[in-house]
Amino acid sequence: MKITIHRGTHQIGGCVTEYEHNGWRLFVDYGEELPGGPKTGDLQVEGLTYGDLSKSALLITHYHNDHIGNITKLPNGLPIYMGKVSREIQLILSDHLKSVCPAHKDMANLLQNAQTFEAGKNFTFGSFKIKPLTVDHSAFDAYAFRIEADGVIVYHTGDFRLHGFRSGRFFDMIEKYVGKVDYVVCEATNIMRKSAASKSESALQNDFVSLFKENKYTVVYLSSTNIDRMFAIYRAALAVGRPFYVDSYQKEIMDVIVKSKSMWTNSDLFKYGKYEPIPLMSQRGQFLVNDSFKEVLGKGYVIAVRSIEKFDKFLEQIPGEKVKVLSMWDGYVKEGTAAYKENLDNSLDGNYVYMHTSGHIDMEDLRQLFQILQPKAIIPIHTDSPEMFVKQFGDEWHVVSLNDGQSVSLTE
Numbered sequence: 001m002k003i004t005i006h007r008g009t010h011q012i013g014g015c016v017t018e019y020e021h022n023g024w025r026l027f028v029d030y031g032e033e034l035p036g037g038p039k040t041g042d043l044q045v046e047g048l049t050y051g052d053l054s055k056s057a058l059l060i061t062h063y064h065n066d067h068i069g070n071i072t073k074l075p076n077g078l079p080i081y082m083g084k085v086s087r088e089i090q091l092i093l094s095d096h097l098k099s100v101c102p103a104h105k106d107m108a109n110l111l112q113n114a115q116t117f118e119a120g121k122n123f124t125f126g127s128f129k130i131k132p133l134t135v136d137h138s139a140f141d142a143y144a145f146r147i148e149a150d151g152v153i154v155y156h157t158g159d160f161r162l163h164g165f166r167s168g169r170f171f172d173m174i175e176k177y178v179g180k181v182d183y184v185v186c187e188a189t190n191i192m193r194k195s196a197a198s199k200s201e202s203a204l205q206n207d208f209v210s211l212f213k214e215n216k217y218t219v220v221y222l223s224s225t226n227i228d229r230m231f232a233i234y235r236a237a238l239a240v241g242r243p244f245y246v247d248s249y250q251k252e253i254m255d256v257i258v259k260s261k262s263m264w265t266n267s268d269l270f271k272y273g274k275y276e277p278i279p280l281m282s283q284r285g286q287f288l289v290n291d292s293f294k295e296v297l298g299k300g301y302v303i304a305v306r307s308i309e310k311f312d313k314f315l316e317q318i319p320g321e322k323v324k325v326l327s328m329w330d331g332y333v334k335e336g337t338a339a340y341k342e343n344l345d346n347s348l349d350g351n352y353v354y355m356h357t358s359g360h361i362d363m364e365d366l367r368q369l370f371q372i373l374q375p376k377a378i379i380p381i382h383t384d385s386p387e388m389f390v391k392q393f394g395d396e397w398h399v400v401s402l403n404d405g406q407s408v409s410l411t412e
């Protein structure tokens with residue numbers, strides 16, 4: 001088996017990995033590069049962007065744009081596999097964005113034909129045996145893959161973490177469904193962000209409970225597709241009796257989760273309690289704010305918001321001395337970073353409480369994973385510093401740091 005990292009050896013975003021065996025090609029992810037980061041431009045990859053696609057397939061780890069965002073640029077007819085709930089969420093997201101971004105219309109059409117896989121259930125493509133494994137990440141229904149061909153076993157981590165609500169049985173799952181492998185293709189987002197993952201998602205939820213208890217009026221800026229965070233905040237609001245408001249788009253996403261028959265949604269976290277999230281009413285593209293609604297809001301609220309004009313205007317009209325919370329990575333509001341979001345920076349106006357924990361694995365947790373997998377070699381991707389990864393893990397493990405487009409043969 002041969003592996004080629006077409007992109008993502010030196011950047012967090014736009015990762016594209018290829019596994020090749022006997023003419024069969026299995027690609028993992030085809031995402032967009034981060035908006036302000038390094039740009040390699042459109043890729044030219046045989047068997048993916050051009051040439052014979054009859055022995056090619058694409059696996060999508062999860063719906064984040066840096067993993068799925070460029071699939072509409074691929075030729076028609078390439079088989080695409082992804083998780084079922086992940087696909088549903090992407091469809092809602094694309095439907096929501098298609099009027100402002102035409103590529104999302106193509107995305108929605110394309111995903112109609114995407115095939116879905118199930119956690120823990122093997123499937124084959126050509127000479128590859130693939131086992132998808134559900135992992136905890138800031139995207140719901142995210143996957144790692146155990147990929148096997150010609151006696152060689154690779155664990156492709158995808159984006160994941162061990163400090164989330166759904167990571168409690170991660171090592172059991174690895175022992176039961178993966179075991180020892182020959183290679184690990186590993187995300188290393190946090191190699192340069194040492195404190196990003198220091199808090200667990202449940203400790204963060206407790207912080208929200210305290211915040212909502214002490215403050216009557218809170219607005220939280222978060223990603224609508226960060227499902228665990230959305231439900232954590234909703235349940236925290238519920239616990240202290242604050243009504244939780246969302247817009248119809250966010251409600252639609254939450255409904256999908258509540259109704260989904262995923263193995264996670266047996267948990268109370270992903271169920272609606274006595275009071276459901278309340279969708280804000282819209283009229284002619286604006287949220288409706290009349291006197292009776294203002295009176296209701298005056299009793300207290302937690303509102304999930306986004307940095308768009310519609311929400312900015314809404315917040316100006318409603319009563320209450322609001323506490324603004326940033327519940328996303330604060331790199332988004334630091335000018336000069338690859339991911340800087342001017343709108344968000346403007347909406348927060350420097351006046352906010354930062355309550356967040358990373359969607360990505362902490363390096364100490366990673367060490368534990370390698371102990372179980374016992375790989376012959378580790379290939380870091382989805383990182384801005386493979387050099388630092390070598391420094392951190394090279395004493396204990398054989399780390400193969402590649403450049404974009406470089407291939408290596410994987411042997412038993």
Ligand SMILES: [Zn+2]
Nearest residue numbers: 062064139159
């Ligand atoms: Zn991700």
Ligand SMILES: [Zn+2]
Nearest residue numbers: 064066067159
């Ligand atoms: Zn990612």
